[in-house]
Amino acid sequence: MQNNTFYNEVLTDHNLHPIHKHHLEDANFSLEGVNPSCGDDIILNLKVEDGRIVDGAYEGDGCAISQASADMMLDLVIGKSKEEAEHLADIFLRMIKGSITEDEKEELEEASILSDVSHMPARVKCAVLGWHTMQEMLEEV
Amino acid sequence: MQNNTFYNEVLTDHNLHPIHKHHLEDANFSLEGVNPSCGDDIILNLKVEDGRIVDGAYEGDGCAISQASADMMLDLVIGKSKEEAEHLADIFLRMIKGSITEDEKEELEEASILSDVSHMPARVKCAVLGWHTMQEMLEEV
Amino acid sequence: MTEKDQLIRKEFPILKNRNVIYLDNAATSQKPPCVIEAADQYYRMYNANPLRGLYALSVDATDAYENARKTVADFIGAARPEEIVFTRNASESLNLIAYSYARTFLKEGDEIICTIAEHHSNMLPWQQAAKVTGAKLTYLYCEKDGTLTPQMLEDIITERTKLVAVTQISNVFGRLNDIKGFAKVAHDHGAVLVADGAQSVPHVPVDVQDLDCDFLAFSGHKMFAPMGIGALYAKYDLLEKMPPFLYGGEMIEYVTTEGATYAEVPHKFEAGTVNVGGAVGLAEAIRFMQRFGWDLITKREEELTVYAMEKMKQYPYVHVIGSEDPKEHHGIITFKLDGVHPHDIAAIFDAHGIAVRAGHHCAQPLMKYLGTLSTTRASLAFYNNKEDIDAFVETLMQIRKEMGYAE
């Protein structure tokens, strides 16, 4: 019996004890992202001031990968400028496609533990749900 | 190269030089029989008096089997009573299904050369076209 | 493994080749070599375009195809081979009924009833037929444990009801519905009964004449046959009066620039070159099942279901959907595990070499009715054994821990 499941402590911790899964009173940007095939569904809320993400949170339902990915994303982008967040999203999405450098991977900090998803085609959509939602949202900022 | 084709002299002769392929002025029964899948098409004409087939002929188009079969059938039934003709049709159709006795086969005279059609499923409809048409017609007599 | 287990397992080398514990049989079954080889043998010795050929190969291909039809007809107790139309899968069979029968014979004011427990393939075609004809689609709601009785149909059926669609075995609950009873109620009110046999034909003996259903749809690939071949059973007189569905070669009698007349049943529903290889594979799959026999198949599947559900009952975090009685599951065990999303459950099973399915099981309206978005399903075939169940349950009880729960 193999036992190298990909659900390590960092991932399960973000899933069971998310830091950013809550309502955000004073958000000025809000967008729902869904994965029809999985039923994953998150609502991403950001508070953006002067082109900088000053706060963020998400709500919703989904598998551990979609939830933990959104939580780690918010860890990473809160406090960053729109451009920095877009840059990170770009790296993350390329990581999931399997094409980034080690240096870039480091920029993703904890979120880099999801790199194995590149070998799990059925879960790609879960991992990128939060990031795609943020990307789309930032186009409006 | 095998050479046992089933087109022997009797068959080809009835096809190329049919005795009964012509118009019949004073027919009192006429019916068209067709094989949609092959395009075989014959019009059978009989002159029936007092329950006896006193004359018969056919017209139409089709493969050698359908034409020769109709010609041999008319050879056989002209001069016979309705019941005798029906009896022969019954034997013929059973021959094509592969289930008659040698004695019965003899009753069919020349038409018995078509017994091999029982091994040629695609040609069964050709061989029985004339006979089926006659059967249907005799129901009206 | 028992000796019997080993004997059966020998027929499914993929399980060993891939070292997989395969518990997704409701999605598709594995194929024994005899089925694969029957199709091969056809291609190696008899392949031709059947039906119109005047040469030996084509006659052989026609025989192979029509004999397969007869095997299928006999297997489900049809009155005659012509009552079997070969299709691609159960979904196409159901669409054929919806396009040819429902769209022709139903009209505004009429009613279609289907149950809330249907697979999308036995629901969407009726939604569409209703939309196009103006008929009304009414849902028959099962109880939360999946119970559906003819009496429940009796309570909602009306004289306007023209078609009732019910699955014989639900792919979520695994419960065997009383098709004979439903057919009686439908007929008493002048409606036809469409049975979805996708999950039943592979797992329980089916006799369409006894059930008296008007239509039965099923797929080969769920019963050890290749993909790409399925069947529609319909009563002969219905097929006679239904218009064609797909138009083209092989289904006509005469064609002119103005229109066409159509070939005899069942050919009028089989447009274009038919799938002889698939039909031959399906016939061999049926003979394969018959060699083992229904006794063995149903007994093994039931024993394993009982064994699995007894074990699962011990574990408080797991909740099986449907009846508490394993005998009402026919090898289909759909469940929730507290605190873990089904997709994560399936992924962890996969990491342990176990194939189960997670999601809505093509039954979103049923999921919604049950108050969930998705569930996990283990589904058995008679080639599964106790070791499979042991591994399944052992892994199941580990998942919450792997996901960070204390227990």
Add this chain to the structure above:
Amino acid sequence: MTEKDQLIRKEFPILKNRNVIYLDNAATSQKPPCVIEAADQYYRMYNANPLRGLYALSVDATDAYENARKTVADFIGAARPEEIVFTRNASESLNLIAYSYARTFLKEGDEIICTIAEHHSNMLPWQQAAKVTGAKLTYLYCEKDGTLTPQMLEDIITERTKLVAVTQISNVFGRLNDIKGFAKVAHDHGAVLVADGAQSVPHVPVDVQDLDCDFLAFSGHKMFAPMGIGALYAKYDLLEKMPPFLYGGEMIEYVTTEGATYAEVPHKFEAGTVNVGGAVGLAEAIRFMQRFGWDLITKREEELTVYAMEKMKQYPYVHVIGSEDPKEHHGIITFKLDGVHPHDIAAIFDAHGIAVRAGHHCAQPLMKYLGTLSTTRASLAFYNNKEDIDAFVETLMQIRKEMGYAE
């Protein structure tokens, strides 16, 4: 046999096993072992229900299926894999267009044009679509030798014409039509161009982007692949705007009791469990063709056609339908033999171990236009050789004698 002949023949053991000279390739081709084995290998190592599975086997099955789609897309030069919908055969592909596109976007007063030379599968769906929508179906008549030019379309097309259906290679004449030219005329008048590729995709290089056709339908079984798999190519934006055809599992996004939203192109057109084994077989058949290459395939087929037609010309009782130039036949030689019915011709060929086809070739309106009910057709593949042609011609010249004629 030349060395090359022998090399190619090794790929088709059925011809030796059955000792048959197979000249009915336009009906269906024989299958090389590599194709049979590719499907087998799938069933032995990768079989699962694809698309929704979260376990390794299912991921493998999905890859196998989607890679096959890519192989097909590349083979015909599609802009992207999503432009390929897998179907059962060319007939189903054409019906899909008729049901989903024509019945949705055509209305009373509109016009459909199809040629008189079409196979029933590219004519009956339009007759039906015309009947249901109230559009008018107009026939474009070819010349008696099969000639069809874009100018002839230009002469009859109107601003009301919304769809034009033309075969790329007729299964009776064998002539290659100028689809690019037809597409241009159709587009200039705001119509879409449906090309029937059933006879062309197996025999000549096809590049849909160069042709600029909107739809292309073809079958696997005529190009060395198993039966039961075919394809529809359509431009992406057309697929996007077309409604689904068959409804059921795997083609939806969300389903409620009220209705549904549909999956992305091409999945929205692939209801129910897909035929992975068939798709894998088709992809291998394409690689098989690519290993030999178009140069070899088209050259051999042309040489054999020239060789056969030169010989046939010597015999005064035989009359080939279509062009006098063998290069315009693409391996399809349809003919009449004076005084002998095609069914008898085919039966005599069969007695000599030669498989040819006799009948209307699913083109009754064309037969009628040519003033006949049926004809005989020999059709080649690149695995045929000169010995086949010699035997064919020798037998052909014997038939009248066997039928009782002096010569």
